[in-house]
Amino acid sequence: MPPAITGAIYHAPPDTRQLFNERLQGQPMQATHSHHHDPDHAKHDLHNHTRDRVMLWLKAALLLGMGAYFVYIIVTGNLTNYINVRFTWLSYVAAAIFLLLGVCSVFVAMRATDDDFHHDHDGHDHSHSGLSWGVLAIVSVPLILGTLIPSRPLGATAISGNLSTSAALGSLSTFTVNPLDRNVLDWLRYFGTLEDYADANDERADVIGFVYREPSFPENQFMLARFTLSCCVADASALGLPVYWENAPDLEQDQWVRVQGSFRVGEFRGDTLPILHAQDIALIEQPEHPYLYP
Amino acid sequence: MDSDAKKMLRRLITAVAGISIVVVLGAAVLGTGSDAGTVLSIFSTRFLGIFIEAVPFLLLGTLVSGLIDSFISADDIARWVPRNPILATFVGTFMGFTFPVCECGVVPVVRRLFTKGLPMSVGVTFLLAAPVINPIVLVGTYVAFGVGPVLIGRFVLTAVVAMIVGLVFAFAGRPQEVLQAGSLMPVMGGDGTRAYDPHEVIPLYAKTKRKPLLIGLRDALKMAGDEFFEMGRYLIIGTLLAATMQTLVSQEVLLALGRGPVVSVITMQLLAFVLSVCSTVDAFLALAFAGTFTTGSILAFLVFGPMVDIKSTLMFLGVFKRRIVIYLIALPFLLTLLFGIWLNLNVTF
Numbered sequence: 001m002p003p004a005i006t007g008a009i010y011h012a013p014p015d016t017r018q019l020f021n022e023r024l025q026g027q028p029m030q031a032t033h034s035h036h037h038d039p040d041h042a043k044h045d046l047h048n049h050t051r052d053r054v055m056l057w058l059k060a061a062l063l064l065g066m067g068a069y070f071v072y073i074i075v076t077g078n079l080t081n082y083i084n085v086r087f088t089w090l091s092y093v094a095a096a097i098f099l100l101l102g103v104c105s106v107f108v109a110m111r112a113t114d115d116d117f118h119h120d121h122d123g124h125d126h127s128h129s130g131l132s133w134g135v136l137a138i139v140s141v142p143l144i145l146g147t148l149i150p151s152r153p154l155g156a157t158a159i160s161g162n163l164s165t166s167a168a169l170g171s172l173s174t175f176t177v178n179p180l181d182r183n184v185l186d187w188l189r190y191f192g193t194l195e196d197y198a199d200a201n202d203e204r205a206d207v208i209g210f211v212y213r214e215p216s217f218p219e220n221q222f223m224l225a226r227f228t229l230s231c232c233v234a235d236a237s238a239l240g241l242p243v244y245w246e247n248a249p250d251l252e253q254d255q256w257v258r259v260q261g262s263f264r265v266g267e268f269r270g271d272t273l274p275i276l277h278a279q280d281i282a283l284i285e286q287p288e289h290p291y292l293y294p
Numbered sequence: 295m296d297s298d299a300k301k302m303l304r305r306l307i308t309a310v311a312g313i314s315i316v317v318v319l320g321a322a323v324l325g326t327g328s329d330a331g332t333v334l335s336i337f338s339t340r341f342l343g344i345f346i347e348a349v350p351f352l353l354l355g356t357l358v359s360g361l362i363d364s365f366i367s368a369d370d371i372a373r374w375v376p377r378n379p380i381l382a383t384f385v386g387t388f389m390g391f392t393f394p395v396c397e398c399g400v401v402p403v404v405r406r407l408f409t410k411g412l413p414m415s416v417g418v419t420f421l422l423a424a425p426v427i428n429p430i431v432l433v434g435t436y437v438a439f440g441v442g443p444v445l446i447g448r449f450v451l452t453a454v455v456a457m458i459v460g461l462v463f464a465f466a467g468r469p470q471e472v473l474q475a476g477s478l479m480p481v482m483g484g485d486g487t488r489a490y491d492p493h494e495v496i497p498l499y500a501k502t503k504r505k506p507l508l509i510g511l512r513d514a515l516k517m518a519g520d521e522f523f524e525m526g527r528y529l530i531i532g533t534l535l536a537a538t539m540q541t542l543v544s545q546e547v548l549l550a551l552g553r554g555p556v557v558s559v560i561t562m563q564l565l566a567f568v569l570s571v572c573s574t575v576d577a578f579l580a581l582a583f584a585g586t587f588t589t590g591s592i593l594a595f596l597v598f599g600p601m602v603d604i605k606s607t608l609m610f611l612g613v614f615k616r617r618i619v620i621y622l623i624a625l626p627f628l629l630t631l632l633f634g635i636w637l638n639l640n641v642t643f
Contacts, residue, residue, distance in 0.1 A: 059519070059523065063519060063522070066349075070346075073346070079346070081339060082339065082342050082343040082346045082347070083343060083346055083347050087347065090347070090350040090351075091346060091350065093350045093353070093354070094346075094349050094350040094353055097350075097353040097354070097357065097518075098353070100515065101353075101515060101518055101519040101522065104512070104515040104516060104519060105516075105519050108516060108519075131523060134527075135523055135524075135527050136523075138526075138527040138530050138531060139523055139526050139527055139530060141530055141534070142341070142342060142345050142530060145338045145341060145342060146338075146342055149334060149335060149338040150335070151339075151342075152335050152339060153339065154336065154339055154340075157332045157333075157336060158336045158339075231347055232343040232344060232346065232347035233339055233340050233343030233344075234340065234343055234344045234347070236343075
């Protein structure tokens with residue numbers, strides 16, 4: 001066996017216990033050796049080698065599982081529920097590195113001999129490969145959440161009052177999007193450039209979004225909402241266009257709709273805003289990209 | 295403390311952490327008045343969003359860390375880094391351009407460099423400056439804010455704060471007093487968990503022979519796998535906390551806190567700490583606050599956040615002694631606060 005492979009396990013990262021390590025720096029190698037004089041040493045070791053082996057395999061499985069999870073969310077398109085499409089390539093990188101590290105760990109686990117674990121004791125206290133059940137459990141949390149909880153984008157429930165009716169122009173210096181192609185964000189940016197909202201009167205719009213309603217909203221009004229995100233859902237913020245629609249009470253919270261109509265300045269929640277008076281509302285499926293990217 | 299007591303303590307802390315996460319999540323569910331399934335779904339989306347966005351940087355950081363371990367010897371670093379603590383601090387500030395890492399990736403790299411005998415001041419300055427002073431963040435901040443006070447202020451302030459803290463460490467700390475045993479060079483009393491192994495690692499005070507390419511790559515990959523678990527758990531715990539906070543605390547409440555020249559800066563610093571958003575993308579998040587918050591507070595957010603936040607604090611604990619982690623949080627916090635308030639009071643943007 002090549003010596004470098006044997007070395008794998010010695011490269012152990014320090015264990016969590018180092019957080020609580022009060023050991024004096026002057027005598028680093030001594031405190032770790034006490035268990036060598038333990039009369040139950042042999043039995044102890046035998047037990048721990050099985051444990052170590054299981055941990056090495058679990059580690060490899062977790063790395064491969066992470067790689068598989070990334071491939072899964074990329075292939076299914078669920079990735080767009082979490083991050084800006086601009087950063088999709090980062091997830092490709094993550095998938096590739098996880099699989100690479102996973103394959104590497106499989107080799108390490110296959111080639112690990114009892115000798116490695118024995119040797120491990122010389123300098124290592126019981127840290128072995130730096131793994132503990134706790135670490136393995138923590139690292140499996142993303143996999144558990146990712147596989148057991150159905151993947152859904154942020155929706156009406158995630159807004160809980162934080163809904164903005166204005167948007168900064170951001171990096172755009174001029175506004176050139178064709179009115180009928182504008183999404184919720186484009187419209188809010190456009191309103192931001194107007195000196196008088198009345199200039200938007202009678203502008204025609206064709207936009208999609210999900211229905212957001214609070215109990216305080218008038219019965220025939222709702223917000224056509226979208227989440228915008230720059231990087232990932234951590235910085236998601238909700239935007240909304242107030243919509244006036246006679247049959248608004250029929251629409252379910254969170255339902256994705258396509259609204260066609262025209263704007264007219266009016267009162268909404270005490271603010272004077274352009275309100276979209278809907279002529280037609282169609283129920284639609286959640287779009288492939290649920291978020292808008294400013 | 296003997297090993298049984300340590301084991302007990304560790305179990306106790308794990309249990310307490312686990313229980314508190316469950317309790318906080320329970321409170322989140324009750325607080326929003328929504329059903330548990332919906333809240334769990336939102337929590338899961340927020341958690342995975344941060345995780346999926348952050349983990350490639352963590353992986354790249356661990357790979358760079360592994361490659362540095364395999365291919366960069368103590369001799370190389372001795373050649374690169376000036377011995378003069380002031381010059382070394384300056385070098386540490388701009389080393390991010392050769393090692394482009396964000397704050398999740400920078401900690402393993404710094405720890406690796408410490409085990410290779412990097413001077414204390416360079417390591418600390420690099421740790422604080424590299425997440426901002428690197429090409430990726432430069433471009434990101436430019437796209438978000440253009441060339442202006444925020445872009446220039448962010449880079450200048452980061453360099454100044456990092457250098458000041460680096461100098462404090464250069465003159466006030468021996469590595470043995472600052473680092474966890476596992477982050478120390480063996481000759482300085484490292485406990486050997488990291489670098490010391492008679493069969494493999496050539497003692498660093500000896501002339502180091504460079505590893506052959508393939509063996510070096512293989513070792514780098516193994517190292518990266520280990521580092522992922524070690525640093526990944528901090529990232530995951532930090533992300534769990536951040537996602538919990540985002541599900542619990544409404545942005546409106548946070549916004550209401552910060553208008554004044556002092557309160558806004560403190561608020562944005564705490565927000566940066568709590569949100570733990572990666573330095574490569576925090577400029578876009580700050581953009582959302584730029585309309586309502588003082589420019590000084592936006593800068594404080596962009597300077598302090600990449601240096602210290604929940605997840606990097608948890609990572610610091612794996613490298614530095616606990617007392618030192620307090621300095622590493624307090625010094626950048628106070629300096630950034632001071633600069634932020636000063637800018638708000640004296641400069642019209």
